[in-house]
Amino acid sequence: MERQLEVSKRIQNTMGVARPLFEFFTGSTWSQRAGEAGISDFAFGNPHDMPLPGLVRALERWTVPQNKDWYAYKMSERVAQEAVAAALQERRGVPFDVDDIRLTTGAFSGLSVALNIVVNPGDEVIFISPPWFFYEALITATGGKAVRVPINSEAFDLDIEAIAAAITPQTRAIIINSPNNPTGKIYPPETLQRLSALLSEGSNRNGRPIYLLSDEAYSRIVFDQQPYYSPTTYYPYSFLIYTYGKTLLSPGERLGYLALPPTMPHREEMRLAITTEQLIAGHAFPNAILQYALPDLEQITIDIEHLQKKRDRMVYELRQMGYEVHVPQGTFYLLPRSPIADDMRFIELLAEENVFCLPGKLVELPGYFRISLTANDEMIERGLPGFAAARRKALQLKG
Numbered sequence: 001m002e003r004q005l006e007v008s009k010r011i012q013n014t015m016g017v018a019r020p021l022f023e024f025f026t027g028s029t030w031s032q033r034a035g036e037a038g039i040s041d042f043a044f045g046n047p048h049d050m051p052l053p054g055l056v057r058a059l060e061r062w063t064v065p066q067n068k069d070w071y072a073y074k075m076s077e078r079v080a081q082e083a084v085a086a087a088l089q090e091r092r093g094v095p096f097d098v099d100d101i102r103l104t105t106g107a108f109s110g111l112s113v114a115l116n117i118v119v120n121p122g123d124e125v126i127f128i129s130p131p132w133f134f135y136e137a138l139i140t141a142t143g144g145k146a147v148r149v150p151i152n153s154e155a156f157d158l159d160i161e162a163i164a165a166a167i168t169p170q171t172r173a174i175i176i177n178s179p180n181n182p183t184g185k186i187y188p189p190e191t192l193q194r195l196s197a198l199l200s201e202g203s204n205r206n207g208r209p210i211y212l213l214s215d216e217a218y219s220r221i222v223f224d225q226q227p228y229y230s231p232t233t234y235y236p237y238s239f240l241i242y243t244y245g246k247t248l249l250s251p252g253e254r255l256g257y258l259a260l261p262p263t264m265p266h267r268e269e270m271r272l273a274i275t276t277e278q279l280i281a282g283h284a285f286p287n288a289i290l291q292y293a294l295p296d297l298e299q300i301t302i303d304i305e306h307l308q309k310k311r312d313r314m315v316y317e318l319r320q321m322g323y324e325v326h327v328p329q330g331t332f333y334l335l336p337r338s339p340i341a342d343d344m345r346f347i348e349l350l351a352e353e354n355v356f357c358l359p360g361k362l363v364e365l366p367g368y369f370r371i372s373l374t375a376n377d378e379m380i381e382r383g384l385p386g387f388a389a390a391r392r393k394a395l396q397l398k399g
Contacts, residue, residue: 010141017146018137021362029351039354040383041375045332047249048376055248058296062289074288075275076103083295084257092230096259100267102274103291105254107217107243109284112138113258114239115173116281117273118211119144123172126163130363132181132215144172148364156185156326160194167202167210174199176231177215179222182335182363182370184328186222189229196235209237209265217243220301222330223308236263244294246332247301249374255290255297307332310373310380321388334371335360339394343369349393353386 121143232238243256325336360368
């Protein structure tokens with residue numbers, strides 16, 4: 001008799017949370033046709049042009065070994081830590097200690113490490129909806145309980161009252177993503193100050209800190225010369241989590257960091273906890289070459305001005321067609337409202353026109369769909385008539 005596959009309850013629970021996204025990855029029309037000639041692919045933040053020349057040159061330069069230990073075991077290389085601390089000082093005026101910078105395999109790894117060092121089984125972790133795909137899965141994987149709090153749907157801002165109502169004696173952490181994927185919202189200082197006061201009050205009431213995990217993956221992709229406000233500036237018990245995969249448009253090169261702001265109490269103990277978790281999580285440090293190259297990579301970014309032009313062109317054209325679409329402050333996403341309530345059905349109508357986008361249902365915003373502006377200029381030009389045609393079909397369905 002054949003035995004059933006048995007995996008841990010932790011993995012079963014995590015698989016259940018992530019199943020809708022996995023099904024889109026493997027069973028959607030996009031998954032079957034991605035890469036075909038002639039399609040316009042707006043589904044995910046993948047590159048559709050050749051890699052940045054500066055990125056290629058940096059990797060080529062630092063691949064050449066300079067000593068016998070060039071490819072030996074590495075944790076957080078000092079040269080990379082120093083480059084990050086200097087960049088944070090220059091951009092934000094905050095004196096991060098070099099030893100408080102820990103290099104990670106992207107923000108994904110940084111989030112996982114931070115959650116695993118502060119969350120015990122049964123602890124509650126608040127995340128904001130609409131979220132990045134994997135927040136709930138990462139929380140579930142720690143044995144924690146994911147607590148979903150919707151944004152203010154009119155302003156796309158944090159709903160501080162709703163967050164306050166969600167805090168209980170079991171609350172251990174909250175994840176904040178600004179600029180937010182998928183809304184593009186940069187949370188303003190007044191919101192972050194109110195959040196800080198709320199978390200401080202909740203921590204005092206609970207007799208233990210509520211940690212803030214600040215996912216700042218898009219903090220250097222902001223439009224219209226707007227300032228960026230880091231949640232870590234306003235609240236001491238914070239982790240700053242960053243990835244270079246967005247600014248370099250190279251999500252396959254897993255390079256990022258987890259930084260403790262100078263206001264974080266007990267930083268020395270926290271440093272040891274972070275390193276321990278990185279080791280036992282499977283040596284979750286970036287490859288040596290990426291760390292050597294980091295000082296060069298810090299100076300490189302995608303063309304934000306060109307990205308903004310793509311944003312403005314798409315917003316204008318979609319509005320001309322009759323779509324309801326807001327103007328994001330950052331990230332490389334647009335979030336139009338679907339012409340019909342069933343956004344999954346509308347995604348299929350777009351696919352019939354060789355245009356691929358992400359259904360809002362996958363980011364907990366049914367009735368919307370997400371467009372990635374990492375599509376190249378040719379895809380945008382080719383795809384605009386498809387957006388118009390799909391909308392006409394949708395309106396015919398509505399009768």
